[in-house]
């Protein structure tokens with residue numbers, strides 16, 4: 110029956126099941142135990158990286174390396190927005206929750222793409238100026254009947270998951286400063302964890318926990334010390350202050366927690382990545398040197414209090430915008446014959462880190478992309494060995510990677526089946542020079558580097574690739590080269606598949622073990638977000654958000670020109686093409702009872718010769734009726750009174766009665782739902 114249902118939707122004589130009335134699922138059952146056990150929930154995608162370990166690995170294997178060639182587009186949901194779309198959707202009980210640009214939130218039926226609700230937090234457009242990297246948003250958290258999201262202007266919002274109504278909102282930043290939020294909140298032990306960005310302009314980074322019930326602040330942990338004269342918020346910050354010189358607090362210091370988080374419930378540790386310094390140039394920020402803790406670091410926090418339990422700094426005294434906010438993955442892997450609880454990260458600086466997540470001790474660090482700023486990472490001290498000419502304090506330095514990172518926020522994935530990590534890699538050369546005329550301008554860009562020099566990204570040195578990294582063998586297993594950087598995040602599945610969208614608007618499936626390309630389709634707009642997969646009624650879906658944008662798309666200039674596609678954001682959902690129906694199934698379909706089926710029969714008798722089978726206008730100038738915005742009365746006027754006769758739409762008044770146009774209308778309405786148009 111399921112097969113028939115799919116075929117029916119595809120060919121348009123709708124059974125009224127898949128395209129039926131959409132309603133929000135009851136999500137009140139999602140609690141802390143569900144989030145901890147998210148890996149056992151095969152159908153849903155409960156949290157940003159699917160589980161607290163953020164592996165972005167799905168155990169679903171209905172779609173696998175043997176049948177992925179039969180994957181086809183099932184529906185498209187247009188967001189009606191342009192600019193970068195970076196969200197990972199959450200799936201709870203057949204509803205997809207995600208965000209578009211400008212922090213707009215959507216709830217959509219996961220089977221049909223029909224909109225259930227949308228909420229626009231109405232971010233003032235003027236705040237776009239505060240963003241380093243486009244007005245993007247990476248998604249929501251769903252918990253106990255609510256959808257939590259953070260708006261670009263620094264607000265944290267709680268929405269009713271059923272209706273999309275605002276329950277409360279709280280401002281998490283000083284809005285007079287250039288703070289922004291683009292990251293997805295996480296829920297840990299009843300608290301909403303949220304950070305922010307702004308270190309290009311000049312802010313002091315921190316991460317906060319709010320009570321999920323009422324939005325009250327529970328704790329706030331700053332990542333860099335403030336002015337010592339004001340006292341320190343914690344002993345950890347007092348220790349950190351000893352690694353700074355000069356008057357860094359006047360510039361903010363940086364270290365923003367703008368994206369990655371992971372949680373280990375057994376160790377009771379919340380991991381967050383911190384960003385670059387404010388300003389970038391260490392010579393301006395901390396003129397007498399120093400590591401500048403906790404910039405470019407991975408912090409292990411106690412989720413109850415926000416206390417810093419351990420830290421690992423990937424780029425001491427960062428001066429290149431080498432954030433460590435990139436995706437953090439937790440896994441157990443066998444190293445030297447014994448299983449180790451590790452944390453893995455491929456931060457902007459180009460080294461792939463494997464860290465003991467209990468202690469914060471380095472296990473290994475190896476370049477996953479061309480790296481010129483350091484010769485390597487000393488295994489004993491865990492510190493990078495800087496090359497002599499990479500510090501641009503006295504002049505010009507050509508450095509790889511760049512502020513775009515060897516890997517940026519685009520999530521990587523890890524397959525426990527192959528043991529490989531799938532990293533969207535950007536291989537670009539940067540031109541750094543100290544800004545000799547630097548003066549701090551509050552609220553403006555304050556990198557302390559000559560942005561005119563930075564603009565000299567040269568075309569031959571800007572490539573992208575998908576890299577399958579073996580964290581045990583400490584080397585690349587395979588790679589897929591791309592013409593440009595800034596390709597999408599990845600998803601690994603138990604079907605021996607890796608999915609990735611690309612900058613040039615394709616959605617591709619590779620064999621996870623070998624990298625062999627197995628399938629691809631077009632997405633219209635370039636993809637930067639990561640795909641997900643989920644199960645409803647025994648059917649596996651694969652979904653990806655397309656919408657070209659983000660830092661490289663905006664600032665890459667010439668180098669970014671060959672990517673992108675069209676500007677419109679959309680959610681695309683794919684499923685396996687079912688086998689062709691049998692004669693009996695076709696007969697059952699054609700004889701199917703019901704008003705929508707009757708409308709479908711009328712449509713295919715009178716209308717489909719011009720308006721297309723299943724009301725799909727296949728690339729002609731004749732309107733696609735699934736996208737018509739005419740109300741019924743207007744539609745009836747067109748069909749039976751010939752009001753568009755002069756435009757070529759014949760008058761069907763002598764053939765069709767009002768009862769017929771009502772049936773036609775019902776059928777077209779069902780087609781609109783399956784086309785994803787509200």
Ligand code: CA
Nearest residue numbers: 309385430432
């Ligand atoms: Ca930055």
